[in-house]
Each structure stands twice: as structure tokens, then as C-alpha cells.
Amino acid sequence: MSENTLLEVQDLKVHFGGKKLFRKAQIVHAVDGVSFTVPKGKAFGILGESGAGKTTTALAVLRLVPLTDGTVRIDDAEFSALRKNELREARHKVQIIFQDPYSSLNPHRRIGDIVREPLDLMDIGLETDRDQMVLDLFVQVGLQPELTLLFPHQISGGQKQQVCLARALATKPALIVCDEPVSAIDISVRAQILNLMRKLQEDLGLTYLFFSRDPGVVQYLCDHVAVMYLGQVVEQADRIALFSNPQHPYTKALLAAVPKVRPQVGNEKKVPLAGDPPSPINLPMGCRFADRCPVAFEKCYRVVPELKDRGNGHMASCHLLDKGLVTAKLGNGLE
Numbered sequence: 630m631s632e633n634t635l636l637e638v639q640d641l642k643v644h645f646g647g648k649k650l651f652r653k654a655q656i657v658h659a660v661d662g663v664s665f666t667v668p669k670g671k672a673f674g675i676l677g678e679s680g681a682g683k684t685t686t687a688l689a690v691l692r693l694v695p696l697t698d699g700t701v702r703i704d705d706a707e708f709s710a711l712r713k714n715e716l717r718e719a720r721h722k723v724q725i726i727f728q729d730p731y732s733s734l735n736p737h738r739r740i741g742d743i744v745r746e747p748l749d750l751m752d753i754g755l756e757t758d759r760d761q762m763v764l765d766l767f768v769q770v771g772l773q774p775e776l777t778l779l780f781p782h783q784i785s786g787g788q789k790q791q792v793c794l795a796r797a798l799a800t801k802p803a804l805i806v807c808d809e810p811v812s813a814i815d816i817s818v819r820a821q822i823l824n825l826m827r828k829l830q831e832d833l834g835l836t837y838l839f840f841s842r843d844p845g846v847v848q849y850l851c852d853h854v855a856v857m858y859l860g861q862v863v864e865q866a867d868r869i870a871l872f873s874n875p876q877h878p879y880t881k882a883l884l885a886a887v888p889k890v891r892p893q894v895g896n897e898k899k900v901p902l903a904g905d906p907p908s909p910i911n912l913p914m915g916c917r918f919a920d921r922c923p924v925a926f927e928k929c930y931r932v933v934p935e936l937k938d939r940g941n942g943h944m945a946s947c948h949l950l951d952k953g954l955v956t957a958k959l960g961n962g963l964e
Contacts, residue, residue: 635836636667636690636804641699643682643689646910657909659685661860662699667804667853672830672837674851674868676844676883680906681857683840684728687808690838691725692716703804721751724797728809730789734781740792741767741777747799766795771825787818794825798833807839811846823850844887848872856880859906859917862936866943876945878922916948924949 643660660682667673677683688694690701692708701709703722711719724747727733734743741763748759764774770791781789790810797805807826811819827850829835841847847854848868855865856879864877875881882902904921907913913920919929928948936946 633668634666635669635704636673636838637700637702638666638690639664639700639702641686641689641701642697643685643694644697655910658860658912659909660689663857663860663862665855665862665865667836667838669803669836670830670834671853672839672851674839674841674847674854675857676841676847676854677857678842678883678906680859680909682860683842683857684808686857687725687806687838687840691723691806721747721753721800722802723804723806724800724802725806725808726790726793726797726810729813730786730793731781731813733793734789736781739778739780740784743781744777744792744795744799747796751800753800762799763795766798769798769829770795785818786814787822790814790822791825794829798829802835804836804838807837809841810839812841812843819846826850844872844884856883859912860909861917861946862944863918863947864945865936870941870943874943876939876943876950877947878924878949879918880945916946
């Protein structure tokens with residue numbers, strides 16, 4: 630693990646289910662061998678549809694669900710190996726912003742108390758200074774200090790997510806895990822929250838692990854992007870390379886579905902992403918995307934493709950890439 634790396638995830642697996650009496654075990658492969666690294670001060674995005682395993686990956690990194698296999702390292706500590714008191718003491722290094730601010734705030738507590746809670750739980754600062762620390766956090770995320778006396782139902786959705794940001798910043802974490810933090814917010818204030826997150830990153834040197842199903846949000850905020858499909862990473866590259874030259878058919882289909890300002894011209898056409906992903910219980914033998922892929926051929930259905938470097942650190946797993954045929958077969962429709 631290099632000095633510039635804050636988070637390193639290696640072969641992370643999270644499987645649910647197990648042995649059942651008198652019947653075959655039903656095992657859900659929610660996350661199935663995911664690896665990535667996040668440099669300090671950068672934003673790493675994980676993009677994918679609902680059911681790709683994004684939220685489970687987020688919870689596993691935070692040790693909020695049991696790991697089946699793999700390691701998670703934060704700074705120089707193996708976070709996945711910590712137990713009890715060691716884990717509790719290390720939690721101040723990493724915080725999470727959940728998808729739904731409406732359900733992640735206690736409706737019976739004033740929002741000032743909600744932001745103060747991690748300060749009290751982790752014994753941060755002098756007790757007499759914590760009220761002022763809360764006010765400073767409110768100002769930092771763009772909230773008026775007098776809002777500390779209100780309850781969650783008395784503020785807007787955007788303000789709720791600002792409160793969640795303030796709560797996450799309270800412990801001065803090295804890493805903030807963001808599980809689709811703007812998807813439940815009105816579209817008119819999403820840009821405001823994203824701009825705030827980017828400003829906080831620049832001002833405080835924050836590192837983000839950002840999960841989303843929205844390519845536009847990931848493209849705006851993240852420096853490096855991994856694309857997940859059915860529990861596995863199928864493509865990974867820096868933001869510019871991934872959005873300007875996607876390699877995997879699934880990534881191409883995701884980006885083709887994003888509305889464009891300019892009209893279609895010439896022979897350009899969109900190939901829709903049809904069908905649903907296979908069951909994470911009964912996984913296909915070969916490529917997990919094969920049944921939905923418009924260019925799949927016989928090998929795709931029987932051999933699992935390897936995630937390989939396709940040049941300049943651009944990783945992708947597709948048999949057609951081995952032959953250099955994926956772009957030719959997909960044509961303009963998914964380019």
C-alpha cells in the first residue's frame with residue numbers, strides 16, 4: 630500500500646445465506662471479488678444499476694455487514710481485521726452519508742443534538758466546547774446556526790443532507806463513504822449539494838468513496854470510476870478515459886442511456902439496456918452480462934472474462950476486447 634493511498638480493498642466478498650436444514654443452501658453473491666484503491670484527497674466513484682452491489686460494498690468497507698472474504702485497509706491499518714474496541718476507536722477515521730436523509734436523521738431529536746452526538750460518543754474535544762463545535766460545523770456546510778434548535782421535519786430535504794454532511798465531518802474523518810447522497814433529493818438542489826461536497830473536499834482534503842447509479846453525478850465529482858455489475862467490477866479507469874472511451878458493453882449501454890443536449894445525427898442510434906440482471910443466487914456460468922449483451926457470442930456464456938488492463942491502466946473484462954472486436958460489433962449505437 631503506497632503512501633498516497635488511503636483506502637485499499639482487495640478481493641472483497643459479501644455473501645448472504647448459508648446451510649439450511651433439509652434443503653439446499655441459497656447463497657446471495659451480493660459482492661463477489663471487488664478490488665480497488667482510493668488515493669488520499671481524491672473521489673473514487675462506483676457506478677452501477679440498482680442491485681449491482683454498491684450499497685453492500687459501502688457497508689462492507691465500513692464493517693457494517695460481515696465480510697465473507699477479502700481485506701479492507703485504511704491508511705496503515707487493516708480495518709477488516711479490527712475487533713471490538715479497536716474497531717470502535719478506528720471508526721472516527723471513516724464516516725458515511727446515507728442515500729435517504731429523511732430516514733437517517735432521528736425525527737425526535739433536534740438537529741443540533743444529532744450533529745453533536747458523534748462528538749459525545751467518541752469523546753472529541755472538551756465537553757464545554759462541543760456546542761460551539763456544532764455551530765462551526767453548521768457554518769462549514771452552509772447552514773444557519775439557529776437551525777440547531779429545529780427538528781428534521783422542519784427543514785428541507787437539501788438541508789437534511791447538509792446536516793448529514795455536518796454529522797459526518799464532526800469526527801474529522803479521513804474517508805467519507807457516500808451512498809447515493811443526492812438521489813433522494815429534489816433535482817433543483819442536487820447541484821448545490823454536489824458543489825458543497827466538492828468545496829469541502831478542496832478545503833479539508835477529504836477523500837470520498839462515492840456510489841451512484843447516475844453517470845452525470847459520478848462524472849462531475851469523481852476522479853476515478855469503477856463500474857459494477859452483479860457484484861463485480863467490469864470496468865475501471867480515470868474519469869476522462871472512462872467517459873470518453875468506455876470499453877465494456879455494459880458501460881457503453883449505461884452512458885448511452887444518459888440524455889444528451891444535442892440531437893442524434895447521421896446513423897447514430899441508441900441500443901437500450903434490455904432485460905434484468907440474473908439472480909445473484911443462481912449466477913450464470915460465464916459473463917454475468919451475457920444474457921443482456923447485444924454482442925455476446927458463444928464463449929461469453931461459458932467462460933468468465935478476466936478484468937485486464939486495456940492500456941494506460943484502463944481495466945475492463947470482456948472477451949470481445951481480447952479480440953479487439955467490441956467497438957466494431959457495437960457500432961455507433963453504444964459509442
